[in-house]
Amino acid sequence: MNLDFETSKKVSDYVSVPAGTYLCRVGQVRPGTTRNGDERWSISLVIAEGRFAGKQAAWDNLVFSPRGLARVRLVFEAFGLPSSGKVDVEPSDLEGCTALVEVRPAEYAAAGGPVIRRNEVPYAGYRSVAGAEPARLASQQPHDPEENGDPVPF
Numbered sequence: 001m002n003l004d005f006e007t008s009k010k011v012s013d014y015v016s017v018p019a020g021t022y023l024c025r026v027g028q029v030r031p032g033t034t035r036n037g038d039e040r041w042s043i044s045l046v047i048a049e050g051r052f053a054g055k056q057a058a059w060d061n062l063v064f065s066p067r068g069l070a071r072v073r074l075v076f077e078a079f080g081l082p083s084s085g086k087v088d089v090e091p092s093d094l095e096g097c098t099a100l101v102e103v104r105p106a107e108y109a110a111a112g113g114p115v116i117r118r119n120e121v122p123y124a125g126y127r128s129v130a131g132a133e134p135a136r137l138a139s140q141q142p143h144d145p146e147e148n149g150d151p152v153p154f
Contacts, residue, residue, distance in 0.1 A: 020103065023129065045057040
């Protein structure tokens, strides 16, 4: 058998759950900055219920630039956080918040390295959980509409 390992791409696969919409909670928030100097919060999204409960769904970024504020507003609305007027928020305000989050696999080539596969959240991939006020997992656990724990088909 002749093998040429140089012709195959090395892939680092970090996809831990299949594409779908899941009830997720924010596990942690890591503040940082973008290359342009804008404030950025990286949020860890952990599946809250069903067959994949406790698994990492995705990491997503909230960028607090003039261009990024429209998406920040969508995300804050889905989490039940203030999303109009002037507000004062801290990274810890997001921890424990829940929303329905769409995740899908994405690939990109690292500079000089392997192809990276990971789940991403589309631009408008967040929706509020009906009846959750505020949307915090610790204070209210919404019912999983799928008894078997499969992704919710929205």
